[in-house]
Amino acid sequence: MLDDLNAAYNAAFFLKNDTNKRIVLFVESKIIYKKFFSTSFVWIAMFANIFRGRKINVERLLRYGFYAKDNHFIYETTIFNGMFKLYVLVSKDNYVDVDLLDLETNDLYILYKTNASGAFVSEIRSEIETILTEIADTCFDLLVFRNKQTLKIIKYVQNTYGDELEFLWKKSPGNAVWRRKDNQKWYGALLTIAGNKIGLDTSASIEIIDLRLQAEQIDLIVDNKSYFPGWHMNKKTWYTILLNNSVTTEEICRRIDKSYELAKRK
Numbered sequence: 001m002l003d004d005l006n007a008a009y010n011a012a013f014f015l016k017n018d019t020n021k022r023i024v025l026f027v028e029s030k031i032i033y034k035k036f037f038s039t040s041f042v043w044i045a046m047f048a049n050i051f052r053g054r055k056i057n058v059e060r061l062l063r064y065g066f067y068a069k070d071n072h073f074i075y076e077t078t079i080f081n082g083m084f085k086l087y088v089l090v091s092k093d094n095y096v097d098v099d100l101l102d103l104e105t106n107d108l109y110i111l112y113k114t115n116a117s118g119a120f121v122s123e124i125r126s127e128i129e130t131i132l133t134e135i136a137d138t139c140f141d142l143l144v145f146r147n148k149q150t151l152k153i154i155k156y157v158q159n160t161y162g163d164e165l166e167f168l169w170k171k172s173p174g175n176a177v178w179r180r181k182d183n184q185k186w187y188g189a190l191l192t193i194a195g196n197k198i199g200l201d202t203s204a205s206i207e208i209i210d211l212r213l214q215a216e217q218i219d220l221i222v223d224n225k226s227y228f229p230g231w232h233m234n235k236k237t238w239y240t241i242l243l244n245n246s247v248t249t250e251e252i253c254r255r256i257d258k259s260y261e262l263a264k265r266k
Contacts, residue, residue: 050136051094051136051140054141056141057140060138061139064139072089072092073089074087075090075135076088079124079131080123084101084102086098086100086101086128086131087099088132090139100112100128111124112125142173144174145192147207149243149244149245149252150243152249156249156256157256163181165177166179175189175192176189176190177189179263180264183264185265187256188209188259189210189233191207191231192207192208193206193231198224199224206243208243209240210239211255211256212237212258213255213258215236218235225242226242226244226247227239228240228241
């Protein structure tokens with residue numbers, strides 16, 4: 001069966017000695033894989049773990065070495081001591097696929113995409129996984145926050161200050177901060193926590209923002225409904241807003257501006 005698949009795949013999709021056609025047709029390769037290996041996708045499980053909850057960052061892809069082709073981005077590198085060429089394809093809608101070319105025979109090597117076992121194929125999978133993990137960490141943004149209001153706030157900060165969220169804690173992947181470029185001081189933090197952590201009557205996951213404020217104003221604003229004492233911050237100068245639209249996005253953006261000013265070096 002594998003011999004038949006190799007022959008069919010190479011004849012239908014992988015035109016030898018024509019790099020441009022090969023890359024274009026590479027986009028369609030998943031069709032024949034699904035036809036023959038619908039229940040044994042070792043590689044799908046690998047991809048799911050590596051790229052789950054991530055979104056492509058085009059600028060980082062290009063810096064890494066990807067090049068644009070139609071509506072996709074493609075990266076090429078040799079692996080396994082130069083025996084194979086690995087093609088990594090990323091579509092603009094976050095679909096990731098790979099192909100592996102045996103440079104001696106100029107045929108596709110596909111066993112690593114099946115449930116085949118053995119030291120050789122396992123080493124190939126491991127090397128591909130290492131490369132894909134590096135690409136995911138380097139070229140993809142984490143999609144931690146999904147609340148529409150949170151996403152609007154993230155976009156506001158990007159457009160206003162040019163700042164990206166920094167995910168500083170591997171053990172807390174749902175926590176991130178913004179910091180000023182001039183003095184590296186934090187002026188905001190986005191967090192995903194259980195609602196009962198701030199006193200709500202629910203253990204469901206919620207999204208919150210921590211911001212700076214003058215100490216004398218903290219008690220005036222905290223109502224434990226929309227505004228709370230600063231979660232995991234100095235409660236004398238930080239407070240928390242629940243991101244559930246109980247406070248308008250416009251008001252939160254104004255408060256981000258204030259927090260940004262308060263983070264200036266004195």
